[in-house]
Amino acid sequence: MSTVTIIGTGNMAQAISGIVSKAGGTAQLLGTEDFATPVAGEIVVLAVPFPAVDEVIAQRPGQLDGKIVVDITNPLNFETFDSLVVPADSSAAQEIAAQLPTARVLKAFNTTFAGTLAAGTVGPLTTTVLIAGDDTAAKEQLAGIVRAGGLNAVDAGALKRAREMEALGFLQLTLAASEKISWTGGFGVVA
Amino acid sequence: MSTVTIIGTGNMAQAISGIVSKAGGTAQLLGTEDFATPVAGEIVVLAVPFPAVDEVIAQRPGQLDGKIVVDITNPLNFETFDSLVVPADSSAAQEIAAQLPTARVLKAFNTTFAGTLAAGTVGPLTTTVLIAGDDTAAKEQLAGIVRAGGLNAVDAGALKRAREMEALGFLQLTLAASEKISWTGGFGVVA
Numbered sequence: 001m002s003t004v005t006i007i008g009t010g011n012m013a014q015a016i017s018g019i020v021s022k023a024g025g026t027a028q029l030l031g032t033e034d035f036a037t038p039v040a041g042e043i044v045v046l047a048v049p050f051p052a053v054d055e056v057i058a059q060r061p062g063q064l065d066g067k068i069v070v071d072i073t074n075p076l077n078f079e080t081f082d083s084l085v086v087p088a089d090s091s092a093a094q095e096i097a098a099q100l101p102t103a104r105v106l107k108a109f110n111t112t113f114a115g116t117l118a119a120g121t122v123g124p125l126t127t128t129v130l131i132a133g134d135d136t137a138a139k140e141q142l143a144g145i146v147r148a149g150g151l152n153a154v155d156a157g158a159l160k161r162a163r164e165m166e167a168l169g170f171l172q173l174t175l176a177a178s179e180k181i182s183w184t185g186g187f188g189v190v191a
Numbered sequence: 192m193s194t195v196t197i198i199g200t201g202n203m204a205q206a207i208s209g210i211v212s213k214a215g216g217t218a219q220l221l222g223t224e225d226f227a228t229p230v231a232g233e234i235v236v237l238a239v240p241f242p243a244v245d246e247v248i249a250q251r252p253g254q255l256d257g258k259i260v261v262d263i264t265n266p267l268n269f270e271t272f273d274s275l276v277v278p279a280d281s282s283a284a285q286e287i288a289a290q291l292p293t294a295r296v297l298k299a300f301n302t303t304f305a306g307t308l309a310a311g312t313v314g315p316l317t318t319t320v321l322i323a324g325d326d327t328a329a330k331e332q333l334a335g336i337v338r339a340g341g342l343n344a345v346d347a348g349a350l351k352r353a354r355e356m357e358a359l360g361f362l363q364l365t366l367a368a369s370e371k372i373s374w375t376g377g378f379g380v381v382a
Contacts, residue, residue, distance in 0.1 A: 125314065155369075156365075163358065187380060190315075191371075
């Protein structure tokens, strides 16, 4: 099974680490202060807030080349909770891919709260992780881990679909912040 | 109970008509060729494809003033199935509101397939209708009908959130068209 490096130590990092472990893989959890430790995984999950991504990339010149890099961010303006900070016709994932032209960038995990990743369920449904990206083999590798970890995975299309996934993540965050849904709820996927 | 005029005769129009009837309201179903028949409802649902909306509005000068006008469209480029035809920083609902400055425009029903509106369920979940708009009383009036019709309704925020709802609707359509989900499935909402 794969080794997955997870950069970040918050609740999303912990939940994704749990999925990797359940799948029989090895999770390498690195804080952003651990930049002297090389990434061991062929998959690297950037489990940090969007404003911290640039620093993580800058701290690891060349280390992400050729890797499957997973962007999980919801690039909200957290002051207004009323817009995203990326251009309207782009997405955090596409901005990151432009910075890492040799990496195989995927968008995943941004449409599922940490609670539903950790529990493996959202209400009566198995939690579904949507995965967008331009590299089919990379998507299948991540989907395999997600499924072996007990969750569903759905191929959401090309990396440009990250824009719609980030809109969904944004909407879901506004619904939870306004108490229309709970942090253990949200959008589930019915096949 | 309210009278709801539904312009359009497709499966979405039929499903919304069914909800109004279940709620004890009166549904006035009008085809686009019925433009000589005045709208009877205080709520008018534009249940036509986005490219047909301009014509419906042009056919009814002044008739939509002051009405609650419900936009249900997903303004996809149906040739490519790869983008929306509205500006990236806007939405069909906002474009329609700009054309109807005295109407109380709401976005609703675009994140639920006709099958889940008609059944009242999406998998094990009660179908949830997201409603965005700038007029709280209008949102509450529509939500009341939806709930009396046996579905859940959730206030998704200001009309500008239509942009994210249309992204969700777009993503959901691409998943169904690529057979990742069925037309009786899709995104359910877990509170």
